[in-house]
Amino acid sequence: MAVFSFPESEVDRILSWTQDRILNGPDPTHGAQSHAELEPVLGGSITEEGMGADAAFALFTETIVPSTRPFGHPTSLSFVASAPNPAALSFDAALGATGIFAGNWDGGAGAIHAENQALRWLADLAGWGDQAGGVFVAGGTLGNLSALHAARSWKDQRAPRQGRPAILCSKEAHSSIAAVARVMDVDLIEVPSDAAGRMSAEAARQAYEPRVFAIVANAGATNSGAVDDIAGLADLAEDHALWLHLDGAYGLAALADPGTRPVFDGIDRAHSFIVDPHKWLFAPYDSCALVYRNAADGANAHGQSGPYLDVVDKTHWNPSDYALHLTRRARGLPLWYALATHGTRAYGKAIAQTVATARAIADGLDAMPRVERILGPQLSVILFRPTELSDAEMDEWAEIHRRSGALLCLPTVWRGEKVFRLCIVNADTSADEVLSVLRSLSRE
Ligand SMILES: Cc1ncc(COP(=O)(O)O)c(C=O)c1O
Structure with a gap:
């Protein structure tokens, strides 16, 4: 008998709750409770003997879930919510059951190949060629960090540093860009935006300093939805051999809508972008697609090595080479499944x-x-x-x-x-x- 026995009836209970939740969605009246409200119920729930499956699952359904914000509900219009479709949600539950290790090809070949189909779709929408590729990471913050680390390595290989490195971005850039700059220990040069919240290429050009290694353009600013002048910023990047990264965590999903796509003109000349399927691409948390126009630029900056990793097949696509991570779930697969099911x-x-x-x-x-x-x-x-x-x-x-x-x-x-x-x-x-x-x- 297995060390951790768990009756089939309990598996059924969890699956049937899961089915109901996928089909009916979250309750819009749910919301955060205070520590004082939660502690009497959840405090002490970890004990030496365990409380049993019934009691633990009841805590989940009756206390934990009701004390969370129902972002997936159609009336949830704040922050950037999430709207996972039933195909992606159901598939995510199945994926959770597989325990696939998708950090390297050895562990997750089929899953990685399928994830890469979804990344290919995104790269095609950007008009990028065969060299493009990337990886799904947990969120936009990690995607921005991984892209900007690749940007600095890329720039360092091309030119000696001229003072303290800096990223040029709009004052409207997402808070994660400032967080990334702190982690990378680089400066941010923040450019004022126009009345609509857009950074113009002219304003960026005025703010440019030779120590800049990358421009971050908003492809859907969080506060206003503004899309910066991507084509103009691509010109500026080309003039000074800078990396152009598009933060499209929220907005780049709209590449898929032919009517909206022109606002992103110039994207074909960017070096990297991110878009979060858990925002506007109908996939569940947590997933950010990080795509490089030239995937080798990502691999040159990332990847880990160690004697225990020498056995890994390096000739295939290893997602851990493209961002700051090693172990990962195949978090891009729910998007792949829903895309494969419904069509682009x-x-x-x-x-x-x-x-x-x-x-x-x-x-x-x-x-x-x-x-x-x-x-x-x-x-x-x-x-x-x-x-x-x-x-x-x-x-x-x-x-x-x-x-x-x-x-x-x-x-x-x-x-x-x-x-x-x-x-x-x-x-x-x-x-x-x-x-x-x-x-x-x-x-x-
Ligand atoms: C434009 C933009 N960039 C980055 C992020 C950060 O993404 P995440 O919350 O997935 O880390 C967000 C989140 O709302 C965003 O709107």
Whole structure:
């Protein structure tokens, strides 16, 4: 008998709960509880004897899950939410059962080959050739770090350093870029953006200093959805032999929508990009596709060696060579499965649907008295403000609707002013339903 015996009935219970959750989605009224609320229930749940499967799973379904934010719900329009489709979610559950080691080809050949099909689709959308490739990492932060480390190695091989290395990016760059700069111990040169939140090539050119080794362009800024002038920044990168990285963690999913794709013109000349399937590509957490136009640039900077790794077949594609990691799950496979199942056209349509929903919500806001649209939609982000509500009243309104499950719409700050922000990544979000909640802001 196995050391850890677990009855089939308990496996059934977990699988049947999983099935129900995939088919019915999260409960929109769920949300974080305080430590004081959780501790009496979860504190002490690890004991010498164990509490048994029933009790432990009940803690999961009755306490843990209800105390989490239902990002996957169509009314969840804050931060950059997530909208995993049932195919990707179901497959993720199956993947979890396989325990595939996808750090190197020896461990995960089939899984890696399939993940690479999904990366190929993304590289094709960018117009990149056969040399392109990369890896799925846990999130955009790690993807940005891995790309920018590759950028610095690449630059170091081409030119001696001229002072303290620096990354040039927009003031609107995601917080992860500042975090990456701290980890890499390099400076950030932050370029002011225009009224729409875009970094122009001209502003970047003015801010450029010879110590810069990479430009990070927003391909969908988190706060505003703005896409920087990628083509102009590619010119600047070419003029000074700089690496151009696109942070498309949120926005680059829209490459799949032919109607939106032109905003990314110039991407074919970038050196790397990231896009998170767990944001706008309908895959579950956690997954970020990191793609290099020339995969060898990633491999030159990354990869680990050691006597215990010498047995690994180096002639094949080893995902651990392309980012800062070794062991990894095949986290790109749920995207692969859903793409293989539905086809890429369905993805383009779903993205276009969210863009259309954002447009319809923006139009609805324009028709409302006492509500001012501030910016957007850019990609699928809209900023707006109720003109007669104080900041405190905005907070209160957001909290009431979050708690009721009607809408997760939280404030952000734009140009020093508190505004509401919507970011739509769920193809099932209904503009009419959202507008019916937003109307309460206009006190009609
Ligand atoms: C533009 C952008 N870059 C990077 C990130 C970081 O991604 P992650 O949260 O997956 O680390 C985010 C997250 O929202 C983002 O919007």
